[in-house]
Amino acid sequence: VLATTAWMRISAGFERDLFRVALTSLKSLGRYPLVVVAAGNNGIDAALAGTPTVRDTFPDQILVVGGAFDRTTRDQHSNTGNLIDLWAPSVGVGSLAPSPNSTVDTLASGNSYAAPLVAGAAGLLASFDTRLEPNTSLSAVRALRTRILAGSARSPDRIDGKPVLDIYAVLKEAADQPGAPICGNRVWRSGGSVLVRRGGFTEALNTSLGSSTG
Numbered sequence: 001v002l003a004t005t006a007w008m009r010i011s012a013g014f015e016r017d018l019f020r021v022a023l024t025s026l027k028s029l030g031r032y033p034l035v036v037v038a039a040g041n042n043g044i045d046a047a048l049a050g051t052p053t054v055r056d057t058f059p060d061q062i063l064v065v066g067g068a069f070d071r072t073t074r075d076q077h078s079n080t081g082n083l084i085d086l087w088a089p090s091v092g093v094g095s096l097a098p099s100p101n102s103t104v105d106t107l108a109s110g111n112s113y114a115a116p117l118v119a120g121a122a123g124l125l126a127s128f129d130t131r132l133e134p135n136t137s138l139s140a141v142r143a144l145r146t147r148i149l150a151g152s153a154r155s156p157d158r159i160d161g162k163p164v165l166d167i168y169a170v171l172k173e174a175a176d177q178p179g180a181p182i183c184g185n186r187v188w189r190s191g192g193s194v195l196v197r198r199g200g201f202t203e204a205l206n207t208s209l210g211s212s213t214g
Contacts, residue, residue: 038111045081090114
C-alpha cells in the first residue's frame, strides 16, 4: 500500500538524492504523494539545510514546515527563510514517546513534531473530501496543498509573512468549495431543492426532496 501523505526531515545530501529518486519513480507510476518536510532545527536559513533541492524539483508536492513557538513567534531553534511554506507548533507538543526519565507520555519540541501536525491535517482534509486524495493525480495533490495553505491564510496570524497552521480554517476552506461534502455549511430546503451556503455563495445540490409526510 502506497502512502498518500508523508512527512520527513531531510538532512544529509545523499538522503535528499534518494528521496528525489523515489519521488521520480512514483511519478513514473502515476503516484503523487504530498510530502511534508520539516525545515530543521539549526536556526538558519532553510536553504542552507538543503530543502530547496527537493521542493524545486517537486513544487506541487512539497510543503516545508517551520516550527512556531506560538501563533506569531518563531521557535528560536527552527530554520527559517523564504522556503518555509507554513508554520506549525513545535514547542511543547504532546508526544507518545516516553521521556528519558519517565515511562509516561511527555511534551516534546522540534520541527520533527511540527511537520506531522501538517501531515495529519492533510490526511484529515483528504478524508473529508476524497477529491483531494493525493497519490491519484498531480491536480489532486496540488489542490490539497493549496487548501492547506489557503485555509491557514484565513487567519491573520503570520510568522515572517507566512501563515500558521489552522486545522479548523483548513477544513472550512475545503467545505466552501463547490461539490465538497456539506459538513460545516448551512444547509436548508427550499421547495423541492436542497441548498447549501458555501462562503459567499449558495449552491443547489444535485438532488431534490419530495413532499414531507411528517
